[in-house]
Amino acid sequence: xxxxxxxxxxxxxxxxxxxxxxxxxxxxxxxxxxxxxxxxxxxxxxxxxxxxxxxxxxxxxxxxxxxxxxxxxxxxxxxxxxxxxxxxxxxxxxxxxxxx
Amino acid sequence: xxxxxxxxxxxxxxxxxxxxxxxxxxxxxxxxxxxxxxxxxxxxxxxxxxxxxxxxxxxxxxxxxxxxxxxxxxxxxxxxxxxxxxxxxxxxxxxxxxxxxxxxxxxxxxxxxxxxxxxxxxxxxxxxxxxxxxxxxxxxxxxxxxxxxxxxxxxxxxxxxxxxxxxxxxxxxxxxxxxxxxxxxxxxxxxxxxxxxxxxxxxxxxxxxxxxxxxxxxxxxxxxxxxxx
Numbered sequence: 001x002x003x004x005x006x007x008x009x010x011x012x013x014x015x016x017x018x019x020x021x022x023x024x025x026x027x028x029x030x031x032x033x034x035x036x037x038x039x040x041x042x043x044x045x046x047x048x049x050x051x052x053x054x055x056x057x058x059x060x061x062x063x064x065x066x067x068x069x070x071x072x073x074x075x076x077x078x079x080x081x082x083x084x085x086x087x088x089x090x091x092x093x094x095x096x097x098x099x100x
Numbered sequence: 101x102x103x104x105x106x107x108x109x110x111x112x113x114x115x116x117x118x119x120x121x122x123x124x125x126x127x128x129x130x131x132x133x134x135x136x137x138x139x140x141x142x143x144x145x146x147x148x149x150x151x152x153x154x155x156x157x158x159x160x161x162x163x164x165x166x167x168x169x170x171x172x173x174x175x176x177x178x179x180x181x182x183x184x185x186x187x188x189x190x191x192x193x194x195x196x197x198x199x200x201x202x203x204x205x206x207x208x209x210x211x212x213x214x215x216x217x218x219x220x221x222x223x224x225x226x227x228x229x230x231x232x233x234x235x236x237x238x239x240x241x242x243x244x245x246x247x248x249x250x251x252x253x254x255x256x257x258x259x260x261x262x263x264x265x266x267x268x269x270x271x272x273x274x275x276x277x278x279x280x281x282x283x284x285x286x287x288x289x290x291x292x293x294x295x296x297x298x299x300x301x302x303x304x305x306x307x308x309x310x311x312x313x314x315x316x317x318x319x320x321x322x323x324x325x326x327x328x329x
Binding site (some may be wrong): 032035036037039040044085086088090093 | 113
């Protein structure tokens with residue numbers, strides 16, 4: 001998960017960091033768990049092959065959320081938002097990070 | 101017949117099968133009661149059906165937004181206290197997302213939307229299956245793109261061990277459902293979810309069989325015995 005997260009961080013244009021009004025930007029990345037079959041990611045990987053792309057061993061497809069939160073929202077609450085709504089812990093894992 | 105049993109049928113924005121679910125309740129001899137996603141209470145119904153469709157456009161995950169809508173608060177509370185609740189297709193997804201049932205429904209293996217008549221084996225006696233005998237096979241339609249039941253191995257083992265696999269596909273599941281599971285129940289057998297659509301199979305004029313009617317006659321009996329007890 002960490003490797004995937006770093007990959008996203010370098011390739012997805014990050015939103016601007018929090019502004020002066022106490023609003024922070026938070027990114028939540030959600031991916032299907034490794035043991036959960038991801039037929040959508042597999043279809044993307046196969047399409048790459050048809051485009052002539054080689055060397056891509058696997059693709060997993062997930063979701064990327066950008067939240068604007070004020071300073072009343074702490075890390076524990078962010079984790080709660082991710083675990084109870086943005087991701088389904090039965091089938092997905094997630095990473096929460098503040099952009100600063 | 102259990103005249104007077106009132107069965108709530110919830111409509112969310114994007115629900116499709118509430119009309120057929122209400123019709124199935126009437127066919128079975130009960131009184132359907134329409135419930136709206138924004139309702140704060142269940143109007144004193146004896147059971148609740150969460151029907152199929154694409155609530156909230158399947159945004160976020162199928163059933164995820166509906167599971168957090170106002171009416172689901174009392175549904176979860178009552179379901180945990182023994183009120184019979186049936187989730188069909190999107191309703192099954194909603195009950196899993198709401199935590200009333202274990203596991204999750206994910207994209208079909210092979211990505212195809214599956215729309216066909218399927219055989220199911222009834223494997224457990226619950227509030228929704230008492231009209232069947234355990235081992236009986238029924239035929240009902242399946243129509244879903246995210247119907248692949250998944251849970252971790254420990255959860256699947258527990259469900260099997262506790263007799264909570266209520267319906268199993270009789271042929272290998274076209275959606276790739278683990279262990280061919282089509283439907284499961286809560287520990288007390290009062291809350292049941294399944295991907296196929298019994299409400300579309302209550303009359304041979306309009307469905308492949310009338311087998312599905314058994315779920316609705318079952319719950320009327322369950323509601324009556326609860327009222328009598």
